[in-house]
Amino acid sequence: MIILGFESSCDETGVAVVCTERGLLSHALHSQIEMHQDYGGVVPELASRDHIQRVLPLTQEALDGAGLAFSDVDAIAYTAGPGLAGALLVGASVAQSMAWARDLPAIAIHHLEGHLLSPLLAQPAPEFPFVALLVSGGHTQLMRVDGVGQYTLLGETLDDAAGEAFDKSAKLMGLGYPGGPALSRLAEQGNAAAYDLPRPMLHSKDLDFSFSGLKTAVLTRMKNLQADVSIDFPAARANLAAATEAAIVDVLAAKSLKAMKQTGLKRLVVAGGVGANRHLRAQLQSEMARRGGEVFFPPLSLCTDNGAMIAFAAAQRVKAGLVDLDASRSHAFTVRPRWPLDEI
Ligand code: KG4
Ligand code: ZN
Numbered sequence: 001m002i003i004l005g006f007e008s009s010c011d012e013t014g015v016a017v018v019c020t021e022r023g024l025l026s027h028a029l030h031s032q033i034e035m036h037q038d039y040g041g042v043v044p045e046l047a048s049r050d051h052i053q054r055v056l057p058l059t060q061e062a063l064d065g066a067g068l069a070f071s072d073v074d075a076i077a078y079t080a081g082p083g084l085a086g087a088l089l090v091g092a093s094v095a096q097s098m099a100w101a102r103d104l105p106a107i108a109i110h111h112l113e114g115h116l117l118s119p120l121l122a123q124p125a126p127e128f129p130f131v132a133l134l135v136s137g138g139h140t141q142l143m144r145v146d147g148v149g150q151y152t153l154l155g156e157t158l159d160d161a162a163g164e165a166f167d168k169s170a171k172l173m174g175l176g177y178p179g180g181p182a183l184s185r186l187a188e189q190g191n192a193a194a195y196d197l198p199r200p201m202l203h204s205k206d207l208d209f210s211f212s213g214l215k216t217a218v219l220t221r222m223k224n225l226q227a228d229v230s231i232d233f234p235a236a237r238a239n240l241a242a243a244t245e246a247a248i249v250d251v252l253a254a255k256s257l258k259a260m261k262q263t264g265l266k267r268l269v270v271a272g273g274v275g276a277n278r279h280l281r282a283q284l285q286s287e288m289a290r291r292g293g294e295v296f297f298p299p300l301s302l303c304t305d306n307g308a309m310i311a312f313a314a315a316q317r318v319k320a321g322l323v324d325l326d327a328s329r330s331h332a333f334t335v336r337p338r339w340p341l342d343e344i
Contacts, residue, residue: 001074001318004062004098005311006055008091009083009111010137011042013054014307017066017073020315024121026065027308028058033178040177041167048086055094062307073104075325077314080108081336082138088335096333105328107314110344112139114309115271117148117316118298121308126267126296131259135252135280136272137163137178142207142259143341145269148320151341154259155207162248162274165211169218169244173237183241184277190235190242195221197247199254207259209251218244249280253287266293276303 002025007014016027032050036042063070078095081088092108099106116132119125131154134141140157160168163180170179175186197217200210218240225236256268268288274280275297288295302308317323 001315002068002072003075003077003107003311003314003318004059004073005077005109005307005314006091006095007079007111007114007305007307007310008051008055008087009079009081010087010305011036011047012305013051013058014305014310015055015058015062016307016311017062017068018308018311018315020319024308024312025068026062027306027311028061028065029306030054030058037177040171042084044084044086047084048090051087051090055090070098070102073102075099075105075107075314075318075328077107077109077311079111079114079310080333081111081339083111083337085335085337088337092333092335096331099329100331103329105323105325106331106333107317107323107328108333109310109313109317110339110341111305111310112141112341113151113344114313116143116145116151116269116341117313118271118302118309119269119296120316121302121312122296122299126269126294129265130267130269130296131256131263131265132269132271133252133256134272135162135270135274137161137167139272140209140211140252141341142255144263144265148316149322149344153342154262155209155255157209157211159210159212160215162209162211162252163272165214165248166245166274168215172215172219172222173241180274180277184245184279186238187242187245187279190238190240192239192242192246194236194239195243197221197243199247199251202251202254207255207262209255211248211251214244214247245277245279249277249283252280253283256284257287257291260288260291260293268293268295270295270297271303273304276300
């Protein structure tokens, strides 16, 4: 079965073609980062309008990349939530219209399930069961994954997401949007040991996270740096970036290892935009290897939002028998800007 998938929950328009037997055939992506940069964050109305303009050319690009025509498509998948309501509605209505035009099933996909299953697109792919660390701009969760559609929440952030901690700290340091990659780049020139930043809830017994205190600590350090004329500001800022990255990564790694211990599982999967962070990858790789476990990441290009993970999640759900293909032809639809993963 050939599935055409759409992602439009935030600031990336992604379209992909996945075959249930052969896997990912092609994907096309447009990032709106440049457009939102002047505003220091995503402007929802601009995001929706841009999705409208990009989605059809990207669909053509994805079909061309797979060497297929629209008439070859057997089902259509789209992100139904969580995300920005207007942005979600663009992908959902385009997907449903296309499905209606050819009487195809339209499959609503949870954005986080897309991230969660994206490491299965890598070689070698992890086998079930595994623990997943889901770290994006809006979410930080540890899940136990026993199979497609079988997700148990082990812990989550009580305030900011890890990506948000990167983005907000980067903003305080005067770096651009999105801050995660910029902060990480600057951190490479700094010395993490120069500042001792808090690692909130590092030793708490549960698997929850909290990052808002870290942001306050970064704010205080930044103010001190700006007021101190005797220091080399660029070098000090690079040190602060390195210390911030180390604090976030230490907490993510420690809680992931605690989840491995609690569940007794040996495989850890990292998904979501922050999964692109080199430091996090290296730290988890060495610590998991030391404990005789394995860690899996999606291909770097598929860490942040993309259509491939949505089409792929739909393919996995179809193969697992979780999609009622006849009911998916009704074409009445809604989007869910807030949608807990355990409600799918
Ligand atoms: O999964 P994603 O593309 O979008 C959401 O669903 O939120 O994640 C975006 C987040 C942003 O907060 C961004 O700053 C962060 O992922 N991010 C990174 C890196 N690349 C993206 N954070 C740290 N280091 C990176 N290399
Ligand atoms: Zn995402």
